Amino acid sequence: MGRMLDGKTFAGLKVLDMSQGVATPHCGMMLAQHGASVTKVEPFEGDWSRIIGKRYDDFTAATVAFNRGKRGLALDLKKPEGLEITKKLAAEADVVLQSFRPGVIERLGLDYATVAEFNPDVIYLSLSGFGSEGPYAKNPGTDSVMQAYTGFMSINRDANGMPHLTDIYVVDLATSLYLFSTLVTALYQRRESGEGCHIETSLAEAMGAFHAYKMVEHHLQGGSTEIIGAPVGTFETADGYMNINARRDTQFPGFCKVAGTEEWLDDPRFSSYEARKENAAELLELVREVVKAKPTEFWRRALDEEGVLNACVNTFADLFEDEQVKARDFVSWVGHDSTGRIPMPKIPALDPVEDGSPLARSPHIGSDSREVLAKMGYSDDRIEALIADGVVKEYDE
Incomplete structure (x- = not known):
């Protein structure tokens, strides 16, 4: 096997991840696996991916898979001090990720225009279900809704013609890979121009790009499909x-x-x-x-x-147990404090994640709150006060 990437491409890159769910958190995880320092800010109840599926303490399989390598900070953004902390993180960030519905981030005063005033070099990524304009802009969007809306379910029918949901977050994960590639491009552009930018897109647009050839096929063939051959x-x-x-x-x-x-x-x-x-x-x-x-x-x-x-x-x-998987070291097994030993497929071109590595760890709600605040310059007494006042949450083991 030839020389792989060293996982340090984005070493020194600071990322503020305010997103929830799957698509943008997965993108943040990819940045972390390539060396970025990613701080995940979430509410006291946690990112909503913590309730999709069976719970293991404050984790689900999705939370474990899509947040590894990040540090976890739990804040109440409805309190001025919580917003102040988040703005300080945004001021220092190279990349900001957010997936609130259009209008929410503006009300919080953490939108691109505001952040760019004190951090003009920031690369700011906004993801929503349908985009920031249009009649559906304020509508919530999830993977299942987008599988229906974008036509994906129309090409996934059973023998009776009933459209079906694919039992994997195909819209979210396809979107995440587009987001990651776009961020890499934006970082390269900033290196050349010295300027930040605002990347604003949607689950709907990403899925459109993902199955572009099926759209072309539908148009050319009047909605019918032709088999590629037999058997x-x-x-x-x-x-x-x-x-x-x-x-x-x-x-x-x-x-x-x-x-x-x-x-x-x-x-x-x-x-x-x-x-x-x-x-x-x-x-x-x-x-x-x-x-x-x-x-x-x-x-x-x-x-x-x-x-x-x-x-x-x-x-x-x-x-x-497959021989090919073992030969390629495709899946490694790592320990996790809430789930026990779990499989961790490697990211293409990166080495397998080692057991005990920070890249294998996903944060609990607020598990790194003290560490993050201390590195920001907050004293122990101030951190205790913020916890006591309900501004910051610390994970209680």
């Missing part, structure tokens, strides 16, 4: 499921050899790429019968030998 699909085996893609003329013979159906190569219905597309329904029915007759491992090994695209339908537990 392609997920098929039941004798003991599980396989995804097989043998649509190309270079791979279909290999599949037929493994399946014992080489007579299909001379069948005019299946003897060419276009013929297989035209007769896909008939071919797929035959393939289903053949594949179901033998176990998954037979198909995996035999198809691999013939160079036919395939994969078992793994559970995550299967993946953790």
